[in-house]
Amino acid sequence: MYLSYWERKSWFSNIDFTIVGSGIVGLNCALELRRKHPKARILVLEKGKLPQGASTKNAGFACFGSISEILSDLKTHSEQEVLQLVQDRFNGIQSLRSLLGDNAIGYQNNGGHELFLNQDIELYERCFSELKFVNELLQPVFNNDGFKVVPDRFNFKGINKNYISQVFEGQIDTGKMMHSLVQLAQQNGITILNSTHVQSFEDTGTEVMVKTDELQFVTKKLLIATNGFAAQLLSENVKPARAQVLVTKPIKNLHITGTFHLEEGYYYFRNIDNRILLGGGRNLDFKTEETAEFGNTKLVENKLKQLLETVILPEQPFEIDYSWSGIMGVGQLKKPIVKQISDNVACGVRLGGMGIAVGSTIGKNLAGLVG
Incomplete structure (x- = not known):
């Protein structure tokens, strides 16, 4: 690319901080700096036309983890680690609301409800039996019982008559949230x-050489x-x-309001603008979904449509308007x-998968490492 003198001087000279990624983390980092x-x-580089990975492609859940997710996390994390994870999510959501305002992000608190399919009775019974323990564990975060048993009031089919609601x-x-942040x-x-796609970088000790496409x-x-997309730049x-x-x-x-979780959080749906937004299905084929390529597969699409037809909207005609995908960053x-x-x-x-919940605080913490 042949830059003019003016372009080099105005956009690419004397840069103090360059941030790769214009999502929730990147922009909160920039604002903290x-x-x-x-x-x-301060320069932010984004390889997409819009924030690329998950920041503009997620389901819009301001969540802390359903009860089955919390219990699943306790198998691989200590109680203190899980408590800290939930605390960080809670703090992050409050930070985002405080930074932009509830109107600017369309925030609503309609509760989050975990549904249990009839064949998942064992999972429901385990979550129900651990309800008191989980509420006590997370008491320092919410100063109240975060989870409660609530009867189904939306006439879903094929599920236990009770939810366990957050x-x-x-x-x-x-x-709205990302538009306001930008x-x-x-x-x-x-x-x-x-x-602007960053391909590589080199830290010389006094400065960083950044190479884009x-x-x-x-x-x-x-x-x-x-x-x-971190693996493309980092080990x-x-x-x-x-x-x-x-x-x-x-x-x-449409009478359904709130956010809903199924099968330990691998499926999730909500209302938005008199529509149902439904996502998930990564657990159907983990290997295929371990990709940085955008796209949809028939396997997942068919499963999502089946859930709509048999569980969520069993007596309601509906049409799919469109579909998309986002790329999360996960690990052990x-x-x-x-x-x-x-x-x-x-x-x-x-x-x-908790970018909305933790992205703002991660961005601030990232800024703190260099500033």
Whole structure:
């Protein structure tokens, strides 16, 4: 790419901080750096036309983990680690709401409900029996019982007559949230360049040489916030995980409100604009879904449609409007990776499908490593 003198001078010279990824983590990192360094030159690079991975493609759940997810996490994490994970999610959601305001992100608190299919009676009984223990464990986070047994009031089919609901779970409008975040960053003098793919970098000890698909430039500090695409730049324990989603056309007199989880969180759905948004199915074929390529598969699409037809909207005609996918960053542990890579490079990745909940605090923590 042949840059003019003006382009080099205005966009790619004397850069103090360069952030790779313009999602929730990247923009919160940029805003925190601006707060700490009012006069710094801050550049955000995004390989997509919009924030690429999951920040604009998620289901919009402001969640802390369903009860079966919490119990599953306790098999691989200590009680203290799980408590801290939930605390971080709670703090992150409050931080996002405080930063942008509930109206700007379309926040609603309609509760989050875990449904149990009739064939999952053993899972329901285990969750029910552990309800008191989990509420006591998470008492420091919510200062109340986070989980309650609630009767089904939306006439779903093929499920246990009771949900186990997370009282404090909310939902947001993902598009509104990211649009507001981008606007706030721009208002704070942060430069965002889309369609700019970072291919490699080199920390020389005094600065970082950044190579994109079209140009090279130098920055004092480099912060990597690419989450599901982290393996393309880093050797960290994070893998991509594709999440497929579909949304119905508007449904007249849709009475379903709230966020809903099935099968330990591998399926999830909610209401939005008189539609049902439904996602998940990664557990049907983990290997195929361990990819950084966008796309949808018939295996998952058919399963999602089956859930709509048999469980969610069994007596309601509906049509699928469109479908899409997002790329999450996951690993063996749920704890995000926020660390220094070298003298002038740091990363904040592996959000484990909880970007809305933890993205804002991970972004702030990432900024703290270099600023």
